[in-house]
Amino acid sequence: KQEVTQIPAALSVPEGENLVLNCSFTDSAIYNLQWFRQDPGKGLTSLLLIQSSQREQTSGRLNASLDKSSGRSTLYIAASQPGDSATYLCAVLDSNYQLIWGAGTKLIIKP
């Protein structure tokens, strides 16, 4: 059974730092991996989608990588800003076309 883990559960860093969020999954048979952002009391916003054949995707200050063989993905945020404070979730689309979710990393950027 596919399981997705995100460590750490919470992270607090000063503004301006570059940071990495981690996502690991147990079964490498995936179609894609997505990173989402969730603000308190709000829905989820898709940030990046990496197909299983891809190694990385970039959008502005965000870069997501995928190493399917080792079951790992990272979300790199450059030059962090207080507006980046949110919970970041990753989800993999498994071999049954089901999205399996991590519990998220709560990120706080201190001004």
Next chain:
Amino acid sequence: NAGVTQTPKFQVLKTGQSMTLQCAQDMNHEYMSWYRQDPGMGLRLIHYSVGAGITDQGEVPNGYNVSRSTTEDFPLRLLSAAPSQTSVYFCASSTGTSGRQFFGPGTRLTVL
């Protein structure tokens, strides 16, 4: 485009009551799904639909019913509410099962 809309935003029910959570999208997406989000856990799939007239069960379907009479609407029905169904419910849509997912703002449900 309004994207994915959900109503109501908040709801309090008593045990045994029934209700329908509404979800609509205006992006002509074929794939729609319902999730619940509980503290400290990842989202869990309740039901999904790959097109009008087609629905299927997800990971946690018990106690919930869905129907998909149109491409735009995908309501979720709680048949007899239980305290274990206290959660935040999200509706999502995408162009296909492997496409980028678009989420509604959620419904926060409390069952007393």
